[in-house]
Amino acid sequence: MPAFSKTIFHVDMDAFFVSVEELFDPSLKGKPVVVGGQRDERGVVSAASYAARKFGVHSAMPLRTAAKLCPQAIFVSGHPERYREYSAKAYGVLNTFSPQVEMASIDEAYLDMTGTERLHGPPLRAAHTLHTQMKAETELNCSIGIGASRLIAKVSSAKAKPNGVLWVVPGQEAKFLAPLDVRDIPGVGKVMEQNLHALGIHQVGDLAELKDDVLEERFGKWGLALAGKSRGEDAGGWFDTEVGEETGPKSISHEHTFNQDTANQEQLESTLMRLSEMVARRLREHGLHARTIQLKLRSKDFTTITRAHSLATATQLDTEVFEQIRILFRKSWKKGAEVRLLGVHVSSFEEGPGQGDLLDGERQQRWKQALAAADKLRDKYGESSVGLAGGMRGGFREKTHENPVGMPGKGPKKPLGG
Numbered sequence: 126m127p128a129f130s131k132t133i134f135h136v137d138m139d140a141f142f143v144s145v146e147e148l149f150d151p152s153l154k155g156k157p158v159v160v161g162g163q164r165d166e167r168g169v170v171s172a173a174s175y176a177a178r179k180f181g182v183h184s185a186m187p188l189r190t191a192a193k194l195c196p197q198a199i200f201v202s203g204h205p206e207r208y209r210e211y212s213a214k215a216y217g218v219l220n221t222f223s224p225q226v227e228m229a230s231i232d233e234a235y236l237d238m239t240g241t242e243r244l245h246g247p248p249l250r251a252a253h254t255l256h257t258q259m260k261a262e263t264e265l266n267c268s269i270g271i272g273a274s275r276l277i278a279k280v281s282s283a284k285a286k287p288n289g290v291l292w293v294v295p296g297q298e299a300k301f302l303a304p305l306d307v308r309d310i311p312g313v314g315k316v317m318e319q320n321l322h323a324l325g326i327h328q329v330g331d332l333a334e335l336k337d338d339v340l341e342e343r344f345g346k347w348g349l350a351l352a353g354k355s356r357g358e359d360a361g362g363w364f365d366t367e368v369g370e371e372t373g374p375k376s377i378s379h380e381h382t383f384n385q386d387t388a389n390q391e392q393l394e395s396t397l398m399r400l401s402e403m404v405a406r407r408l409r410e411h412g413l414h415a416r417t418i419q420l421k422l423r424s425k426d427f428t429t430i431t432r433a434h435s436l437a438t439a440t441q442l443d444t445e446v447f448e449q450i451r452i453l454f455r456k457s458w459k460k461g462a463e464v465r466l467l468g469v470h471v472s473s474f475e476e477g478p479g480q481g482d483l484l485d486g487e488r489q490q491r492w493k494q495a496l497a498a499a500d501k502l503r504d505k506y507g508e509s510s511v512g513l514a515g516g517m518r519g520g521f522r523e524k525t526h527e528n529p530v531g532m533p534g535k536g537p538k539k540p541l542g543g
Contacts, residue, residue, distance in 0.1 A: 130295040132248050133368065134223075134236040135270040135278035136255070138215060139287045141232035142172035144265050145211050146201055157182070157198040164192035164200045167382050171203060175287065208232075209533075214263045216533035222255055227368045228533055233282075235275050237368040252290045273298065274359045275368065279311055298357030303330030310354050320344075329355050374411060378421075379403040380468035386425045388463045397454055400469040401447035405440075413474040414439035418446055420453040421468030431470075432457050439475045446471065 138144070142160040147153045153174075159182060161171035170191050173182040180195035191198065212231045219226045222245060225237035238251060245251035252269045259267050270282030271292040280302070285291035293301045307313055307321050307329055324343070326332050332340075333355040340348030353360025379400045387393065397420075408415055419433035432453045440446060450469055458464070 130273040132238040132241075133272055133275050133278040134238050134248075134252065134255070135272075135275065135282040136215075136219060136234050136236065136259075137268050137270075137282045137286070138232040139266040139268055140172060140174055141211075141265070142203060142208060143174045145207050146204070148211075148264055149204075149207065153199060153201075157195050158201060159188070159191050159195070159198045160201045160203045162188045162200065162202055164188060164198070166384050173198075211263055211265065213533045215259065215265070215267075218255070218259050218262050221258070222251065225368050235278065235368045238271075248292055249290065252292070256288075256290060272357070274357055276311060276354055276359050277301070277357045280305070280309055283309070293357075299330075299333060299355075302355065302357055303328065303333065305329045307332060310351070312350075312354070317344075317347075374407075374413075374474075376470060376472040377404055377407045377411075377413075377415070378419075378468055378470035379407075380421065380466060382466045383464065386463035386465050388461050390460070393458070393464055393467065394451060394454065396467050397450050397469065398443075398447050400467065401450055402443045404469045404471055405443040405446050408441040408471065408474075413476060414441045415446070415471035416473040416475065417471065418449040418453070419470040419472070420450055420457065421466070421470060422454070422457055422464060423466035425463040425465055427465070429466075430457055433470075435473065439473070 143153070143158050146158065146160060155176060156174065157177035157180065158174040159170055159177055160173070162168035166188050168188050170182060170184050170186045170188060172184055173191070177191070177195050177198050180198075182191045182195050182198065188200070192200070208231055212228075215232075216226070216228060216234070219234055219236055223236040223238050223241060227235045229235060238245070238248065241251065242248075245254060248271045252271055256267065256269060259265065266288040268282050268285040268288060269290045270278040270280065270285055271290070272278040272281055273293075273295045277293050277298055281291040281293050302309075305328060307326060308318050310329060310332075313321070321327075321332065326335070332351060335352070337349055337352040340352045342348070344351065350360045381396055381400060383396075415436075416439040417433055417435045419431055421429065421431050423429045434449055434453060436445075436449065446469065454467075
């Protein structure tokens with residue numbers, strides 16, 4: 126065993142959305158359950174119970190496909206406010222074990238447990254204690270992977286599911302990874318998997334046998350990252366920073382797919398207003414202001430266009446985001462054309478507002494105060510509890526996704542110098 130190595134935990138809540146639903150409706154336990162929408166809707170599966178997974182149902186699968194694979198499944202639209210509540214409970218447990226906690230999503234987190242042995246004991250003992258405490262305080266099961274890197278911890282937690290603990294002892298990373306499918310490496314998707322298979326690389330061990338320069342020549346920087354990952358290193362991708370290091374988002378977006386294509390301008394613009402509210406709420410949560418506003422519009426025939434505009438002054442106000450989105454929409458949409466999907470995307474972030482027109486300062490301040498009050502109501506009563514009047518007409522169910530507003534550990538940044 127190396128003289129010194131880090132100890133990283135990856136804690137993954139088992140079938141989180143389904144498990145939370147079971148707490149409120151125990152009759153769902155043991156049954157095939159799909160969370161994310163109804164069987165006839167256009168959305169995708171957010172989570173599936175283990176009973177549903179036996180039929181091939183998995184997250185990100187179209188709901189209608191899931192219904193065909195598992196006709197007897199119970200479809201639940203989901204309750205994002207409940208998931209935030211239980212994610213916060215889990216986050217509270219994790220913070221009693223390490224001061225360095227990073228929420229990777231609403232249902233998974235990394236903990237740097239290096240140097241905590243005197244307090245919590247060796248890794249396996251600490252993990253079993255965490256396992257027990259999580260169940261006692263949240264009524265939910267979790268799986269815990271332990272390794273000298275975040276990559277190893279994440280891969281091992283997946284292999285520990287459900288409700289297990291797996292420790293890859295330092296020095297054994299290559300041996301652990303070698304027989305695994307290349308798709309088990311975080312960040313390797315379908316396209317990369319196909320590219321690797323074309324080279325005769327099917328297992329991580331095959332990848333590890335290639336020289337770094339060969340992979341770099343073939344795949345560029347991502348090839349070098351793959352080489353490191355095949356050895357169990359935190360090489361690129363999701364693993365560029367230390368656990369718990371504060372990093373803000375590069376962009377924020379929200380989309381909505383209509384259950385039925387529509388050419389109703391009032392409904393379309395109301396939906397864009399609601400999406401603008403959701404995006405601006407995320408901006409305020411992170412203490413950011415966006416300069417670039419982008420519209421995404423997908424037509425009935427799946428033709429997709431994006432249009433962007435950079436503002437003179439960065440903003441985090443719902444009204445200003447929507448004002449620009451509406452301009453982009455009216456320039457891009459032909460009256461009578463049916464729309465399948467709309468999206469609002471913001472980027473080019475700044476940590477403070479730009480230097481705007483001083484005459485607008487008082488008006489902006491009033492909006493900021495009103496929206497701050499609205500955010501507090503949303504924190505308490507849910508995202509749909511309050512909104513701009515125009516957006517209420519385009520109301521739609523909040524999506525069950527991994528990084529919602531109000532996710533624990535992702536609150537506003539402290540002001541500079543504060």
